Amino acid sequence: MIGTLYRLNLRAVFASLLRRGRRARWPRFVFAGLFVTYVAGSVALAMLLLFSLLVVAFDAIGELWLYWALFAAISFSLGVLGSVFVAAGHLFGARDNEALLALPIRPGQILASRVLVLLTIECALSVPLFVPVAYVWLSAGHGTPVGVAMLLAGFVLLPVITLSVSLLLAWVLSAVVARVRRHRSLLTVVVALVFLLGYVAVFTAVQRHLGDLITSGAEVAAAVSRSMPPFHAFGVAVADEDPGRFALFVAWAVTPFVALVGILASRYSRILTAGRGTHRVAYHPRVPRRSGMTAALVGRELSQYWSRPMVVLNATIGSLMSLIGAGALVARRDVVLGYSNRLAGAVPGLTIPVLVTVAIALVGATNTLSASLVSLEGRTLWIARSLPVSSSRILRAKLLAHLAVSSGPCLLASIVTAWAAADDAAGWLLIVFVPQCFFLLTALGGLAVNLSLPRLDWLSEVQVVKQSASALVAVFGGIGVVVGFGIVYLVVGRLLVTPEIYLWFCGLACVLAALAVARHLHTRGVARFERLGS
Amino acid sequence: MLRIENLTKTYGDKRAVDDLSLHVGPGEIYGFIGHNGAGKTTTIKSVCGILQFDSGTITIDGHDVRREPLLCKARTAYIPDNPDLYDFMTGIKYLNFIADVFDIDAALRNERIHRYSDMLELTADLAGAISSYSHGMKQKLAIISALIHEPRLLVLDEPFVGLDPKASRAVKDLMRQKCDEGAAVFFSTHVLEVAERLCDKVAIIKGGRLVAHGPTDEVRGDSSLEDVFLELESDQQ
Structure with missing residues (x-):
């Protein structure tokens, strides 16, 4: 059932890209593919240039683990800021939620299928970030079969961490917006703008502090290991091929995700069917204002x-x-x-x-x-x-x-x-x-x-x-x-x-x-x- | 009032409506009956200018739907089977929007909005967001919006679905009242008892073709409309 719903949701997301017009010679995904290639290529090029510098710098100071920890932090920051509103829309705002709840499907299955779609989107979006960084790493001669296996697992597990935080923020956001009676749109726009400015700040901070990262690698390494334990664990696991650290990283990625999805699943039906803050507005008759047609x-x-x-x-x-x-x-x-x-x-x-x-x-x-x-x-x-x-x-x-x-x-x-x-x-x-x-x-x-x-x-x-x-x-x-x-x-x-x-x-x-x-x-x-x- | 001549509409290879002709005169309530997928909604949407059709002619009050679509729409009101309305508006804003489009004077629209919303018991909810309305409330709002410009032809697709008995009765009374004032009503329904009691004329459609039409008493004969409908259905199979 989850698989069927997953395919249905994924098809809905990409429907307009995959459909061919009645008289169109080429399917739309051909044109969409060109645009996606252009955007992904631009991002990938920026990552390639940035991490080509970093791999040399971190190798020189003996903190190679910071290479992957930093990638994880960038990927996480951009992923969370970009996906909160998409998650809120897919999980709590989809128009077919009530229709699905009416079917003999467990709410948890509906949620799981939607979360899987979000995870798929998250993984797809992280490809232009991950591929050039992995390419630089392997080109620098750091790849072994064990390390590559950990990297591939990390490719899926890093979006899991991102999604955990996105889900939590989307839930909180939906709950807050649902309780606001007036100016909901304005509130949502303001919150989103804060996220957007955060997004821009992260991206520009990475560029601005590039020099600091290279020259003060040791201090940065100490700060990352203190404040970002999952990313520290991932970096050390891949750089040192340390199974223990990798197990720790997996635990960091999976445990909060499973716990959050479990809590959401148990309340999903209640969340979707709860009153959305609507209240009966008293109607006061008055002669309406007349407008022209335009x-x-x-x-x-x-x-x-x-x-x-x-x-x-x-x-x-x-x-x-x-x-x-x-x-x-x-x-x-x-x-x-x-x-x-x-x-x-x-x-x-x-x-x-x-x-x-x-x-x-x-x-x-x-x-x-x-x-x-x-x-x-x-x-x-x-x-x-x-x-x-x-x-x-x-x-x-x-x-x-x-x-x-x-x-x-x-x-x-x-x-x-x-x-x-x-x-x-x-x-x-x-x-x-x-x-x-x-x-x-x-x-x-x-x-x-x-x-x-x-x-x-x-x-x-x-x-x-x-x-x-x-x-x-x-x-x-x-x-x-x-x-x-x-x-x-x-x-x-x-x-x-x-x-x-x-x-x-x-x-x-x-x-x-x-x-x-x-x-x-x-x-x-x-x-x-x-x-x-x- | 409404004249459909040799209407044909196909979707790909499927002929949804096939050479259909019928006439609805002023003051008539005309029931349009058929099984699911028979072509009722396609016919109705073609009449209202929502669907483009392949061949045939449709005239409303002497005006061709294809050549003078705006004139025809100005004389017509359409209520769909599933009233998806602008859920980003309140009920009263939606009604005012419709009145603006039909260029109804402020005092007149005010009188009509309150007359019909009082009749359908929706006045107290007019300030509420349409997104918070039930199916029946949306149906009532769609009916009120359809009556604001006093149309000459009312085209309704399953108008009683979702309405409570009181509102259903009010809509039936309204249909009769509009016909008494010289308008015409053309509506589809699956409720054959309603069609039998309410309609001056009925048409039964099957597979896109009319299989019976005329005054309700003539079509029904000595049996009930339900018996005639089921008999025609089995005859055609």
């Missing part, structure tokens, strides 16, 4: 957006980061500008306005709301389709909603940045207007992509905004456009024009491309929307 349709999209924290966090992370960045710029103008100046000074011809324009565009490219709005209609699509509203008007409302929550905050960030960083009107205009041209293209492009790759049968909105093919294509497509412009500039553009003028050309190109996509949406896009579900 305002009503946009309002509907925004209501949906604000009510789903996972959508806010995943589909408009660029807006959140832009606002945080703008806040940082207001609070610490000198520090941020000093850092930007150093970056700009490293590349000949690069000016602050050019740098911040590209940075704002890159951050905004991670806003993929429009690539999810068609899919988010889900089982309520019949409402939009049965109302006397044209499909083009519905799509326009989706576009406006995207622009309101994506381009709006980015525009604010642009204005703040222009105030802080631009010396003249030309720089000001560049920073404010060029990113908006790009955002118009990504908004329209996201909508077009979602109409081509819709997913209406989702069980959790995470599947739409985080794991769907359209969200992946939108985010990497947007980044790809920025990178593409950069490559064209380096190859040809720099020989012809200044970076500022080139960026204006990019903005114009974005507007022209946006007009083409808008035309496509008005004809084929509308037809696709009307065919949905037919």
Whole structure:
């Protein structure tokens, strides 16, 4: 039974990637595979470079165990911060939980199948971290059959430790959010942002303290052995091929996990069926406010957006980061500008306005709301389709909603940045207007992509905004456009024009491309929307 | 009011509705009966412009569903068999959204919302989130939202599922009242006793084709609708 549920859940997670469109020549996973390869390759390259330095440094000071202990710590930190909300969505927020509870299946089996899916995802995500680190280790001549066997076991057991902590935090988070009556979305977004900033802090701290790790290896080793016993045990086990330490590591990994899953299993049914903090709200009749049709349709999209924290966090992370960045710029103008100046000074011809324009565009490219709005209609699509509203008007409302929550905050960030960083009107205009041209293209492009790759049968909105093919294509497509412009500039553009003028050309190109996509949406896009579900 | 001529709709190789024709006149309650998978919901969704069909014509109040979809939808109300509503809204917000789309005046919508929600005993729950509603409450909300714009044609897919007896009775009274005002009601049901008592006309569909249709008394003859339905089912096998 657990196996069947596991396969069912895993298929649900990857459904949109594995399905082939009716007229598609290639299955979607071919395109998704290319994007995944790109992301995994980038992460793997960074790990390869980092650990190539570390293996030499730790070998020199005789603390080779620190190599694997450090890998375990990095993998754990990134894994926990990245998986808490996914775990909360899968375990406690899945729409099929009640349907499964109604079947003659033990709640523990439902939980076990979901936990196994999370473990599979966790293992898959740790591949680009683990493979280059293991490669560096083996290349340095440290591999023996026993050590390799321990490494392979560690590949599965390290995600078990990560998942234990993620499960616990997801449980606590769900319980807290369920008890909050108002502003649940806001609370969840704030908590998630704290996690996100932690994520960024861990990653930058690793980079910043790289030198310290190499020069002060002995002190770091002492600190790790004191404060992170499971990772210390893993490092010593692999480096010294010590079975005793390995057994200790296994105990550290398995015992809390089994205990936590056991406790959750015994309460899973109660957790899922408990009241979610809903209370009867007294209705006070009053004459309602009347809105126009467009305002009503946009309002509907925004209501949906604000009510789903996972959508806010995943589909408009660029807006959140832009606002945080703008806040940082207001609070610490000198520090941020000093850092930007150093970056700009490293590349000949690069000016602050050019740098911040590209940075704002890159951050905004991670806003993929429009690539999810068609899919988010889900089982309520019949409402939009049965109302006397044209499909083009519905799509326009989706576009406006995207622009309101994506381009709006980015525009604010642009204005703040222009105030802080631009010396003249030309720089000001560049920073404010060029990113908006790009955002118009990504908004329209996201909508077009979602109409081509819709997913209406989702069980959790995470599947739409985080794991769907359209969200992946939108985010990497947007980044790809920025990178593409950069490559064209380096190859040809720099020989012809200044970076500022080139960026204006990019903005114009974005507007022209946006007009083409808008035309496509008005004809084929509308037809696709009307065919949905037919 | 509703005229379906030679409607055909296929899903891949399966012909869900096959050359189906029927007419629903003003003031008529028309029952649409058939076993599971017979093609009732496909027909209903085609009428409401939710599904695109392969061939045939559907006109509502003289307007072609394909050529003038918005005009047709403005005259129609649709209630699905499983009312998945916007669970991110409260009941009253949902009703206001629907009223905004139909451009209903504020005072008029206020009067209609409260008239129908009082009738279906949902007024006290209008401020609650739809996500906290039971199936029956969602069904009631869907019915109220369908009546806000005073449609000329009501299309209902299994409207009594999930309703308590009192609400069920209220919906039946509403259907009759709307027909008395000149509207038409076209609804599918598995409850043959309800169809027999409520409908002026009935149509029985099997395998996507109409096997009997006409005034309820004529279709039923001297026996019950249930007997006729079961007989037609066995005849076709």
